[in-house]
Amino acid sequence: DTGVSQDPRHKITKRGQNVTFRCDPISEHNRLYWYRQTLGQGPEFLTYFQNEAQLEKSRLLSDRFSAERPKGSFSTLEIQRTEQGDSAMYLCASTYLQGGREQYFGPGTRLTVT
Amino acid sequence: SQQGEEDPQALSIQEGENATMNCSYKTSINNLQWYRQNSGRGLVHLILIRSNEREKHSGRLRVTLDTSKKSSSLLITASRAADTASYFCATLGAGSYQLTFGKGTKLSVIP
Numbered sequence: 001d002t003g004v005s006q007d008p009r010h011k012i013t014k015r016g017q018n019v020t021f022r023c024d025p026i027s028e029h030n031r032l033y034w035y036r037q038t039l040g041q042g043p044e045f046l047t048y049f050q051n052e053a054q055l056e057k058s059r060l061l062s063d064r065f066s067a068e069r070p071k072g073s074f075s076t077l078e079i080q081r082t083e084q085g086d087s088a089m090y091l092c093a094s095t096y097l098q099g100g101r102e103q104y105f106g107p108g109t110r111l112t113v114t
Numbered sequence: 115s116q117q118g119e120e121d122p123q124a125l126s127i128q129e130g131e132n133a134t135m136n137c138s139y140k141t142s143i144n145n146l147q148w149y150r151q152n153s154g155r156g157l158v159h160l161i162l163i164r165s166n167e168r169e170k171h172s173g174r175l176r177v178t179l180d181t182s183k184k185s186s187s188l189l190i191t192a193s194r195a196a197d198t199a200s201y202f203c204a205t206l207g208a209g210s211y212q213l214t215f216g217k218g219t220k221l222s223v224i225p
Contacts, residue, residue: 004156031211033212033213040217041217041218042202042204042215042216042217042218043157043202043213043215044215045212045213045214048211048212055211056211056212059212089154091156091157093157101144101145101147101162101206102147102159102162103147103157103159103213104159105149105156105157105158105159106156107155107156108154108155108156110154
């Protein structure tokens with residue numbers, strides 16, 4: 001069990017650029033979640049997938065944010081036309097559908113928009 | 115939006131002392147979970163307590179849940195320097211799919 005992995009761990013980009021983050025969940029997990037965490041705050045839910053289906057996306061912060069999980073395995077989170085306010089830690093988590101609902105988190109991708 | 119509110123926001127204790135953190139929430143829950151986050155890292159699940167449970171133990175951790183007061187507490191006994199981290203409570207709402215986190219308690223354990 002290698003745990004949840006995220007890539008890259010750090011990303012520095014200029015305002016207006018597009019960025020994409022990848023998350024590889026624990027292999028048997030069929031639910032995958034994306035969160036955003038800003039300094040001094042707890043994680044804020046963005047979206048989640050059950051297998052390849054995106055079952056909730058209304059919490060994505062704007063239409064500049066999109067996520068995919070094309071084959072029900074890894075997932076990507078894309079932010080288009082980044083703004084300075086997008087600077088945050090982006091966390092991915094996975095879990096079993098029938099499990100205890102505890103979530104297993106990756107190390108996060110820290111985004112800095114300059 | 116964040117449902118849980120942890121109290122205190124920051125706590126500093128000496129190694130060997132007990133640390134107690136509290137969490138309040140607003141709506142009905144299926145379960146409540148506690149997570150730990152070391153600086154700049156991902157979250158680690160500590161313990162889950164279901165809405166029909168009142169107390170749960172795991173090693174040096176003790177969690178209580180009072181659904182009538184919509185509150186929970188996390189007790190860490192015999193603290194160690196390695197316990198230094200931020201601790202978050204997270205609620206899973208009844209019929210929900212997502213966790214809602216509080217702002218966390220930052221615990222510092224001084225050797």
